[in-house]
Amino acid sequence: xxxxxxxxxxxxxxxxxxxxxxxxxxxxxxxxxxxxxxxxxxxxxxxxxxxxxxxxxxxxxxxxxxxxxxxxxxxxxxxxxxxxxxxxxxxxxxxxxxxxxxxxxxxxxxxxxxxxxxxxxxxxxxxxxxxxxxxxxxxxxxxxxxxxxxxxxxxxxxxxxxxxxxxxxxxxxxxxxxxxxxxxxxxxxxxxxxxxxxxxxxxxxxxxxxxxxxxxxxxxxxxxxxxxxxxxxxxxxxxxxxxxxxxxxxxxxxxxxxxxxxxxxxxxxxxxxxxxxxxxxxxxxxxxxxxxxxxxxxxxxxxxxxxxxxxxxxxxxxxxxxxxxxxxxxxxxxxxxxxxxxxxxxxxxxxxxxxxxxxxxxxxxxxxxxx
Amino acid sequence: xxxxxxxxxxxxxxxxxxxxxxxxxxxxxxxxxxxxxxxxxxxxxxxxxxxxxxxxxxxxxxxxxxxxxxxxxxxxxxxxxxxxxxxxxxxxxxxxxx
Numbered sequence: 001x002x003x004x005x006x007x008x009x010x011x012x013x014x015x016x017x018x019x020x021x022x023x024x025x026x027x028x029x030x031x032x033x034x035x036x037x038x039x040x041x042x043x044x045x046x047x048x049x050x051x052x053x054x055x056x057x058x059x060x061x062x063x064x065x066x067x068x069x070x071x072x073x074x075x076x077x078x079x080x081x082x083x084x085x086x087x088x089x090x091x092x093x094x095x096x097x098x099x100x101x102x103x104x105x106x107x108x109x110x111x112x113x114x115x116x117x118x119x120x121x122x123x124x125x126x127x128x129x130x131x132x133x134x135x136x137x138x139x140x141x142x143x144x145x146x147x148x149x150x151x152x153x154x155x156x157x158x159x160x161x162x163x164x165x166x167x168x169x170x171x172x173x174x175x176x177x178x179x180x181x182x183x184x185x186x187x188x189x190x191x192x193x194x195x196x197x198x199x200x201x202x203x204x205x206x207x208x209x210x211x212x213x214x215x216x217x218x219x220x221x222x223x224x225x226x227x228x229x230x231x232x233x234x235x236x237x238x239x240x241x242x243x244x245x246x247x248x249x250x251x252x253x254x255x256x257x258x259x260x261x262x263x264x265x266x267x268x269x270x271x272x273x274x275x276x277x278x279x280x281x282x283x284x285x286x287x288x289x290x291x292x293x294x295x296x297x298x299x300x301x302x303x304x305x306x307x308x309x310x311x312x313x314x315x316x317x318x319x320x321x322x323x324x325x326x327x328x329x330x331x332x333x334x335x336x337x338x339x340x341x342x343x344x345x346x347x348x349x350x351x352x353x354x355x356x357x358x359x360x361x362x363x364x365x366x367x368x369x370x371x
Numbered sequence: 372x373x374x375x376x377x378x379x380x381x382x383x384x385x386x387x388x389x390x391x392x393x394x395x396x397x398x399x400x401x402x403x404x405x406x407x408x409x410x411x412x413x414x415x416x417x418x419x420x421x422x423x424x425x426x427x428x429x430x431x432x433x434x435x436x437x438x439x440x441x442x443x444x445x446x447x448x449x450x451x452x453x454x455x456x457x458x459x460x461x462x463x464x465x466x467x468x469x
Contacts (some may be wrong), residue, residue, distance in 0.1 A: 040460040059430040059464045060380060060418040076384065080422045166419060 004326045005368040006334055007051065007068065008342055009038035012360035014053050016041075016071035023332055025345040026160035026355050031064065032074060040321055042108050042365045047115035048368050051133055054105040054120070062104050064120075065136050077134035081105070081122055084141040090124065091153040100124045100144065107321060113171075120163035125178040126153060138192035143176065148195060148212045155179035155215050155234075162320055163219050167226040175229065177243060180215035183231070185244050200233060217260045218320040222269035230263040230272050230299065231344030232320075237274055239299045242316075250299020253258065253284045261323035265348060266331045268297035271332060273325075273349060275318040285313040293336070294349050308352035309343065316341070321364035330367055336362025373404055374459035381419070381462070385412040390459055399454035401433060402445040419462055432459040 006017040006026075013031025032038075037056045044050040047068045054064040062081065065074040081102050089097035103123040111117035120128040120137060126144045129139040152159060163177035172189040175196065182197040195211040195368045202214045215234035222228065231238040231247065236257050238247040251257035256276040265271035274293050285291065290309045293302040316339035326332040333349045336342040339358040345352045375391040381390065393407040409416045420427050425445070427433070432441040436450045436458050449467075452458035 057380070059378075060384075061421075061428055062417065063384070063414075079417045082423050149426065 002327070002328065003370045003371055004332060005043070005048075006324075006342065006344070006355065007041035007043065007071070007364075007366040007368070008336055008359065008362060009041045009053070009321075009364035010336075010340070010360040010362050011037055014038040014041050014055075015356070015357055015359060016051075017342070021328055023328075023344060028356055029071065029119040031131040031360075032071070032254070036063075037104075038363065039105060040107050040366075042366045043368045044115040044118070045112050046112040048370060050115045050133070051112070052108045052110060054108055054116055054220060054279055055235055056104045057178065064105065064108075066134050067133060078117045078136050079128065081120070081126075081128055081137055082139070083126060084139045085145075088145065088266065089150055090159060093154065097150065100126070102126075103158060105160045106160045107164055109166060110240050112166050112168050119164050120173075121165075121176060123158045123160040124154075124356050125161040125181060127161055127210060128163070129178055129190070130275065135170040138356065142191060143184060143186075143193045145248060146184070146193050146195075148181070151182040151212055153213070163216075165221050165229075167221070168223055169226050173226070173243075175221070177216040177219050177231075179217065180234075181212045182214035183219060183244055186229065194241075197247070198245065198246035199240075200238065201236065201249075202233070203235065208357050218262050220264050221266045222261045222266075222274070225269045228269065228298070230262050232274055233248075233261050234258065234280060235336075237299060250295070252295075252300035252302060254293055254302050255291075255304075259318075261318055261335065262326050263323045263333070266325050266327040268296070271296045271348075273323065274296065274302075275323070277317060283317045288315060290314040290337075292333070292349055292352075294346075305345075305349040305352070307350060308345075320364075322362050324365050326367045326369045332367065334365050334367050338362065372456045374451065375404065375408060376459045376461045377415075378462060378464040380464070381415060382432050383425060384414055384418065387412075390436065392456075398446075399449045400446050401440065401443065403447065404460055405445075406451065406452075430465040432463045432465055434463055435459070 003020045010013040013034045015030035039054045041053040053065040066077045087100040092098035107121040109119040116133045129142045165175040166171045177283045184193045185196040200214045217232045219231045229240040229244040237251045239250045259277045289311045292305040316337035321361040323335040333345045338361040342355045
């Protein structure tokens with residue numbers, strides 16, 4: 001019988017939440033790794049029972065946990081993230097050069113085809129890869145060593161590599177995004193990288209045409225149209241139809257074009273979802289109303305989805321990795337909040353209900369569609 | 372036999388209850404004790420000291436015999452009572468973080 005497994009990373013542990021395809025009754029398991037920050041949990045598309053979790057605290061540093069039974073049991077795997085060669089420097093907040101220093105793993109992206117291969121996006125920004133199920137990690141150093149690297153600077157949350165997009169049609173193509181350097185693209189499996197930020201307008205940076213320095217919050221792609229990318233930037237929702245070579249704004253009638261997550265409908269590659277947030281200085285929903293906005297035209301012409309979501313006195317945030325979609329026929333859309341709620345919709349966003357209300361602050365939500 | 376007390380999170384991670392009891396090769400120093408901990412419990416690598424620099428993590432402290440040994444050089448011999456197992460070597464998560 002088909003079903004879904006929702007993987008939730010929070011400020012105080014991980015939760016594995018399962019349901020059958022109706023998605024009305026949920027079984028909640030956790031907290032796993034209670035007390036630890038879990039920035040991200042994600043399953044392997046090649047082996048749904050294999051999950052990876054990024055576990056961290058300021059006291060004890062970074063761990064990576066792996067489950068081979070769908071989250072029932074976990075074992076720590078490798079946690080040595082050593083930059084290759086000289087670390088080099090990036091810009092610090094005061095404009096001075098600062099040596100790269102590993103802090104934590106923000107995002108884990110398992111390979112689409114090989115359950116032993118998984119990528120890790122880390123702070124300070126770099127991309128690592130394991131080819132043995134997470135036991136050993138090697139940096140893909142040419143990204144960090146890009147000629148623009150010394151100009152990269154951290155966003156308020158740190159200089160994190162938070163998005164990794166793999167492309168089943170172009171196995172050697174990877175997009176990554178860094179706050180606040182921007183999007184980078186490789187066409188040769190990580191040997192060489194180049195910025196992919198043309199068209200982004202970031203108020204306040206000295207050079208409006210700068211090729212790096214943009215605070216990209218999240219990018220998303222539908223696997224059937226890998227040349228079309230969607231972006232939630234610090235401000236602005238953007239779209240590219242040429243594999244990141246150029247971007248145009250599609251914010252249109254959103255109540256705010258600030259936000260963090262963006263995702264794509266599993267069966268309609270031109271239907272996308274965002275969660276507008278009032279501003280970068282407040283980080284709460286506009287007017288205290290938690291609304292997901294859906295565009296069925298690939299941006300612009302946005303409709304508010306409110307049925308089942310709190311429409312008064314709601315002041316939570318939805319972080320960049322905290323939205324996911326399943327691939328059932330009537331697709332499920334999921335997101336988690338900093339208030340500890342995880343909401344789900346089993347009808348592509350038309351109606352919503354809380355799956356769970358009182359978790360620790362949610363950092364990430366992923367979902368697996370199980371056969 | 373060296374006795375080591377870990378903070379709760381690291382005991383959970385190492386799946387141990389109570390104290391660790393370790394054989395330490397050579398002189399009993401911070402370095403040799405940490406080497407023995409990491410050899411016996413590889414999942415603790417990187418949680419007490421950095422895996423590359425071997426520097427103590429900022430919010431980890433080391434105590435023994437009512438002394439704060441956190442900033443002692445790693446190859447300084449630990450107190451005799453630790454070396455003989457009379458007193459434990461304490462790995463403590465600092466009371467910090469808000």
